Amino acid sequence: MLKNLMPNDHWIAHYNKDFLKSDFSAGLIVAIMLIPQAMAYSMLAGLPPVIGLYASTIPLIIYALLGSSRQLAVGPVAMVSLLVFSGVSTLAEPGSDQFIAYALLLSLMVGAIQLSMGLFRLGFIVNFLSHAVISGFTSAAALIIGFSQLKHLLGIKLEGGKNVFLLLFDAFQKIGIINWITFAIGIGSIIVLIYFKKKFPKFPAPLLVVVGSTLVVYFFNLEERGVSIIREVPGGLPAFSLPAFSVDSITALLPIALTISFVGFMESIAVAKTIASKEKYKVDSNQELTGLGAANIVGSFFSASPVTGGFSRTAVNYQAGAKSGLASIITALLIMLTLLFFTDLFYYLPNAVLAAIIMVAVFGLIDVKEAKHLFRIKQSDGWVLVITFFATLLTSIEAGILIGAGASLLLFIWRSAYPHTAELGYIEEEDIFKNVDRYENAKMFKDTLVFRIDASLYFANLAFLEERLRKEISDKDAVNRVVLDFSGVNAIDAVAIDELEKLIDEYKEAGIEFHLAHVKGPVMDLLKRAGWKEKYGEKIEYLTLHQALQPSRGSFHVS
Incomplete structure (x- = not known):
């Protein structure tokens, strides 16, 4: 069964032994980076730090076996961790046994949703979340994630x-009671992380601040001066267990499970495709859903929180030389060794350092350039980004992305209801027809209106089209013929056909005839089924505008 789930060109079937050194090196570097990150993101999700380490073991192996990306680094990520906290904290107290049980059930649900979408080839559904929505949502979520760590950074x-x-x-009001030692550790860690991120991006700076801060706390007994530390991290590998569930808990978690499934997959597929394009191989979105879904399902049986592919870790994995999924398997094995033998070393790790790691990671997701770019190209898309951004900040993570998706959908409906149309004129020098509003040398016909429609026709935009045609015809007293250029009409529905037929018949009684040119095959099939061939004959069958306008070619006037 496993073989049937694997893509045909999977790395296991074609593994090159020369890649082993590069994969081991990349796996080691990502493991060093992932250990503190996984603990930090687990804390962000309201879970014990060890859950993040569990999520960095079995799920990585399952994805490496089933996913189509060779470099994608799967594991806990900030966005998904915040979504887990956002959804589960309304049902149970963060950190409690009930909270952990809900989080593991959430992993199972997310995995089931993603696996089902992958097996049924439904990867296209996520395309309905526009880039503007994702950018606005990500930027707002980054702020929420970052500022949620203030309590750990300030020690209050x-x-x-x-x-x-x-x-x-509240932080401003309590500025006088913050723990300045905790604050100094956190700010110092942020400065170190930012410095190495800019100057030496391949250096495992998170490990440096983890080791350094742990030693400082241990030797100076800073936990006695109010510095909050991780304390006990359970050792050993996660045991197999079935997530507890009920109909009520599944119903309560379903909205956040759907949100994590879509958002996690979009984050994953975006970075996977970026790396794949550089390496000149193809990433299958449905196979990615299958791999991520299976990783989350199996992970839920081993106490793992929801996982997906991460931007920063994947970039590090790729830059470190990863050639295949073996790098992720090596990462998982190294973290298993850490769970078996080295968890005691994290006892004195300050929470402020984990907060610093989260802040530096997520604030880099705030994309001001994208907002400027969208406003420069098309303001409506820029406003969708802004709406999503503020909706996420002012309401909630789930509501924000739904509002953004709704705004994007409304914009799409509005654009389709008011499509672009153009009156065409003839440019003799080039023997071509162009929009008269854009080309001053385009000549119009005295008795003929040439009108192009740049959208598919359906019930919602026929009223607009009819209004535009009536206006154009009424502005030209001598018009006795209208030629509709259907080159931009890819589809038409039954309501549009009926309404257009009524319009044509109405103007025929007024002495104005309609002709159609450039009608595409699928559209022509529908027109013939509606009886237009018998009713209008060759008037709907002109292959070009030249054919439709042959009787009027000598009667130009300049607009």
């Missing part, structure tokens, strides 16, 4: 929940 309790503005206001 903060009120305000997930609302960024209330959180900042």
